[in-house]
Amino acid sequence: MTDSTTERPDLGKTTDPHEGVDPVDVLPETGGTDSSQAMVAPAPGGSDFMTRLGDTGFFRIAGLAVVLLVIAIVGTVTAGDRFLDVNNFLTILKLSAVLGVVSVGMTFVIIGGGIDLSVGAVVALSSVWATTVATQDMARDSHWLLILLAAVAVGAVAGLINGVLIAYGKVVAFIATLAMLVGARALAENISDNRTQIVSDMPGFYDFFGAEPLGIPMTVWVFALVAVIGWVLLNRTTFGRRTFAVGGNPEAARLAGINVRRHTVLLYVLVGVCAGLAAVLLIARTTTGNSAHGELLELDAIAAVVIGGTLLAGGRGTITGTVLGVLIFTTLTNVFTLNNRPPSEQDLLKGAVIVAAVLLQQWLASRKRTT
C-alpha cells in the first residue's frame, strides 16, 4: 500500500508518531499509571519538566549540546586559556546577539510553514533608516529611543509587506521575500548613498547599550530577553499554538476556524520586528548604519533554526534549539578567529557542522525510538 509511505513528505524524516510532536505539549508514551496521573494532575514545576525531558525533543537538544561541547573542547585544546575565559564567553554571546534575535523571529516563520530570505536586507535598511533619522538636525534633541522605534518600525513594515504579499497576494514566500531582499538592500544603498553612516553623538543610546548589568553586556540581555519572550509566546500563548497549527496543516487550521492568512501576516511582521531590533544591536555595536550590514544573515539564521531541530516544512520547532544553533555557529567562528584561521576554512566547517548536527539529531532520535 502506498498510503503510509506517501503520508509524510517531510524531508525524509522518519515516521515515528512522536517525532513530529511539540515536546512541550506531548508527554512520553509510557502508558502506565505514572503518566496518566501526570495528566490528571500535572505536577508542578520540576517534575513536569522531567516528564518533558523524556521526549525526543530532549534528545534533539542533547545532540546540539554535544555538538557545542565538542566545539568547546576543540577550542580549549587549540586556543587554551584564550578560549576558556569569561571575557571570551561574553564575546561569543555578544556576537551571538544579532543572529540570535533574528533567528528567534525566523523560528516562528518557519514553524508557521514559511521562510524569510529578506531578514539580512531588512537589517541593513533598518540600520540605515534609523541612523538617518538620528543624524537629521530636527532629531538632534529627540530621545535616543527614537532610533530604536525607527528601526523596529521599518522592520515591521517590511514584514507587513512580505506577509500581505504571501498571505493575500498568494506569492510564494521564497519569491516574495527574495524580492524584499533585493529591494530593501537597494533602498538602503539609495538612502545612504552607499556610505557608512556614523552616529557618534547619541550619548543616551550608547550609555544604555554600553551598560553591563551583572557584568553581562546589554546586547546579551536583549538577546536573552527576546529568546525568553519568544519561548513564552511559542509555548504558552494562543499565538504560538496557532503558529504550530498553521504550519503543521494549514487546511485543517483553516477548517478549524483559524484565520490562517491574518496569522501568516503576523508571523512576517514578527520576524520583521526582530530584524529591526537586530539592526539596533548592530548600530550599538558598530556605531554605524550601513547598507552592507547583515549580508547573508538570512542564511545563517535559517541554518541556525534548522540545526535547532525546526522542521523546514513547518509545524515543529523549538526556541531552545534555535538558541543552541546560534551558539554553535558563533562559538565555531570564535574558535577559528582565536586560531587565526581564514574565513574560507571556517565556512567550509560551518557547512559540515550543519550536516553533522542534523545527522546526529536524527541518529539520537532513532535510537530513542528503538529503546
Next chain:
Amino acid sequence: MNTSDAPLLQVRGIVKEFPGVRALGGVDLDVRAGEVHCLLGQNGAGKSTMIKILSASYIPDEGTITWKGEPAKFGSPQAAINAGIATIYQELDLVDGLTVAENVFLGHELSSVGFSRRAAANKRTREILARLGHSEISPTRLVGELSPAGQQVVSMARALSHEVDLLILDEPSAVLDHGEVENLFRVVKNLTEQGVAIVYISHRLEEIREIGDRITVLKDGSTVATGLPAKSTPTADLIKLMTGRNIEYVFPQRDDAAQVADDVVLEVRDLALDGVFSGVDMTVRAGEIVGLAGLVGAGRSEILETIYGARRATSGTVSVDGKRLRRGAVDAAVKAGIGLAPEERKSQGLLLDQAVATNITVSSLNRFSRLGFIDRSGEKARSIELTESLDVRPTGVTRAVRTLSGGNQQKVVLARWLLRGCRVLLLDEPTRGVDVGARAEIYKLIRSLADSGVAVVVVSSEVEEVLGLADRVLVVREGRVVHEAAAAHIDESRVLDLVMEGTPA
C-alpha cells in the same frame, strides 16, 4: 461479439483483509477477451480493492488469479502492466507540464544511446491515438491544456503504449460530460473489436446497458452474481442484488418527529457553486439530522464546504438562526456556530502531529486563554473530560493524534465541536475508515448531539447509513437535489434508483 469461451482472466475466491476490516471475502470474476465486463456494487462493496488486486497494487491474502490459462502472481503493478493488464484510475496520473507523447511514454521513453527519440515517440503516439479514434489530439500538445476527456484519452494511450489485453476503467465517465461519454464509448468499442477485454466500473446503469456485455455484482466484499447479461437483466434485480447487507449496523433509536423543535437553525437558499452544484435549498431544525445521499462527485461534499464558507458560493445564502453569513468566510461560519468534520480527516481535519488536547481545543482556544496566555491545566482537564465521555482510546490527551485509529480520530474531531458548542454540525463521511464497532458509537454520538438541539447534516456514500441515521434525506445527483423525503418514507432501493438513474439522454 467475438468473445471466446475460455476466459482471459479467471479470478477465484479472492480474500483481502486490512487491520480490522475484511475488504474482500471471496470474489469470483471471469473476463473474456473482447468483452466489456461491468463491475457493479455499492460504495464499500469492494470494487476499488478488487481493481487494486487486479492491477497488483494489493496482494490478495487468499484466492487464485488465472491469466491466459496460467496461474498468475504479479508482484508489482509493473509486472501486471508487463503481463498486459492496464488500469486507468479515476484520478488520472498525468504530468501537466509534459507533452502528450512524453506522457504516453513516461517511464519507458524511447531512446537511443541516452538521447530521447522524440520524433519516434511522437509518431508512435499518433498511431496509438488514431487507434483510439482521437487523431485530432496532437502528440506535441501539453497535457495540461487538454480537457478532462482529452486527458483520459491520453491515459488510455499510455496504457496502450504497452501490449494490453485487459484494460480496467474505474468510473471513467465520472469526469466527463454527455458528449464526451459518447467519445469514450466509441473508444471502448474500438478496443473490444481489436480483442481487448475491458473491466468497466460505473454507477450509471444506462451506460452499463449501452456498452456492457456482462455484469458481475459485488456486495460486502463478495461476488453475489456473475455473468449476468448487461442488456437484459432487469434494473430491479440488479438493485436487489446490490442492497441488503450482511453486517447490520446498529443505528440509534430515532426520535419521533414531534420531538424535533420547530425552530429552524440552518437555512440554505438557492445556494450555487459554479460548475459544481446549483439551486440547493435546505432547512434544518434544531435536533434534526438531515442526510445527503448521492454518488461521489455529485457535489455533496462541495455543498457542505460551501455552507461552511470553505468555498465561496457563486450565489445563494446561508443563514444560522436567521442571521445571514458572509460568503466564503470560515471564521464567520464558526463564529455563527457551524462546525465541520471534513471528508479527508487526516489532511483537512486534524493536526496529526499535535496532541489530542490541542486538536480538541483548537477551535475554542479563546475560551482557554487570558490575554493570549493559554490556561494549560484548564485545557487539559476539559479535554480529559471530553475524551472520557466519548471513550476515546487509548486514553491520554497528550498523545499525538496520529497514533489513534480512524474511529478515535473522528471522535476527537467531534469532541472539538462538542467543546465549541455548535448550533450546526456538518459531517462529511463521518464513518469513513472507521471500523464496525466504533461506527455504532459514532452514530450514537451524532444522535445524542442532535437530541441536545444541534442541527446536523450528514453526507455519506453509504445509502444505508444515510437512511439509518437521518430524519430526512436529500438525494443529490449531478449538482442538484433531485428528491427529498422523510427517511422513514423511502427505502434503500428507491434511493439507489434515484442516485444511479443518470441524466436522461
